[in-house]
Amino acid sequence: MIVTSLDPVRLESGDLWIADGRIAAQDEGTRIDCDSVLAVPGNVCAHTHLYSALARGMPYALEPPRNFVEILQRVWWRLDRALDEDSVRASALAGGMEALLSGTTTLVDHHASPNAIDGSLDVIADALASLGVRSVLCYETTDRDGPERARAGLAENSRWLERVRREQPPLARGLVGAHASFTLGDETLAACADAAREHSTGLHIHAAEDGADERDALAVHGTRVVERLVRAGALDERTLLAHGVHLDGSEAAAVGAVKATIAHNARSNMNNSIGRARVEELDGRLALGTDGIGSDMFEESHAAYFRLREDDLGAGVDWPLARLAESSRLAARLFDEPLLGTLEPGAPADLVVLDYPAPAPVTAASFAGHWTFALSSRHVRDVMVAGEWVVRDRRLTRVDVAELAAGAHVQAELLWQRLDGVGPHPFEPKGGS
Ligand SMILES: [Zn+2]
Secondary structure: OOEEOOOOOOEEEEEEEEEOOOOOOOOOOOEOOOOOEEEEEEEEHHHHHHHHHHOOOOOOOOOOOOOHHHHHHHHHHHHHHHOOOOHHHHHHHHHHHHHHOOOEEEEEEOOOOOOOOOOOOHHHHHHHHHHEEEEEOOOOEEEEEEEHHHHHHHHHHHHHHHHHHHOOOOOOEEOOEEHHHOOHHHHHHHHHHHHHHOOOOOOOEEEOOOHHHHHHHHHOOOOOOHHHHHHOOOOOOOOOOOOOOOOOOOHHHHHHHHEEEEEHHHHHHOOOOOOOOOHOOOOOEEEEEOOOOOOHHHHHHHHHHHHHHHHOOOOOOOHHHHHHHHHHHHHHHHHOOOOOOOOOOEEOOOEEEOOOOOOOOOOOOOOHHHHOOOHHHHHHHEEEEOOOOEOOOOOOOOOOOOHHHHHHHHHHHHHHHHOOOOOOOOEEEEHHH
16 A cells, blocks of 8 residues: 555555656556555654764763753753764764664754864765765754854855755755754844855744743844744745744744744653643644654654644644645755655655554545554664665665664764763853743
């Protein structure tokens, strides 16, 4: 059985045909037997941080954080400063490996390594390309580490986007990365908006993730986050906002009016205790990301659905599929491949073969129930990106997983040692944590 589209759900029986990296018409190219399996479009993670891939279990000896800003100061803004080129590469390889093995074929990454900025996006791009992962990369521009690093972050985005324009790498594209309103001065935010315009792409920025972002915008700029972005010329159809938990009604309407995308990261929101995004009140393009908690979109979509259902019994069982389709549409626009995220003839052949012995009928009407209540990454058997098998029989085809993990392990130990010498970040938002 083939799921050719997630939203609306369309199913076809028969086999898939692949030619020139794309889904082909029947009897053209190479056949994929779909008789006893379920073939679905590859998942897209609309917001992640590969640089956190080696952070799992890292030691923590400071006072426990009491709020979101302290989590940044004491955990993530220490980790990012401890990263060097080797640990950036190892993180990307480890994160990319796990993405493919869980059926995620495209990662929209938001990268920070303030002591290894120049060329960091090349390092990530090359690591992901070596595995065969499709990606959209950016560097997290911010003023929190001083003007020199703000300029270097912006320059890294521009350099990467220039490379993308020049080389058109088959599996990689770019956005202009920016951290969040509360760590960006007016000059840097304006420069990010200019860079996005110049490279005909969007800004990828955390927006209203925690109340501190809104309080800072009000205290320093006399306006809320989204209005600030609008004034800076930084909000349009190509903008990717991460989280949006504390957007008010008028901000949600402004985001919807320009058709910007919001990446919802339910597990991260719960983990950081920042509140539940009012996803049922956001219209328009609501995609799903993981914010760095792996890239298993089965798990993320399930968690997001159950967290929503806890408050809203009206959320339909097809809600996770609609969100994942929105993540795919984001990638489709960025790659200028309107059919990406479907398995229609002509679409890039990014697909996942699920070994799922369905105990109940799988139909267009029932598929959402199978997805939400049963399907998981343990069913992922084979993964294809752009017509090439990158996972076969649950193994990466291009690299040895044990070798890759062993190399990452070495880098994780070195990274954790360096982390010991990095203190809490002194940056404080205005308006209170
Ligand atoms: Zn994030």
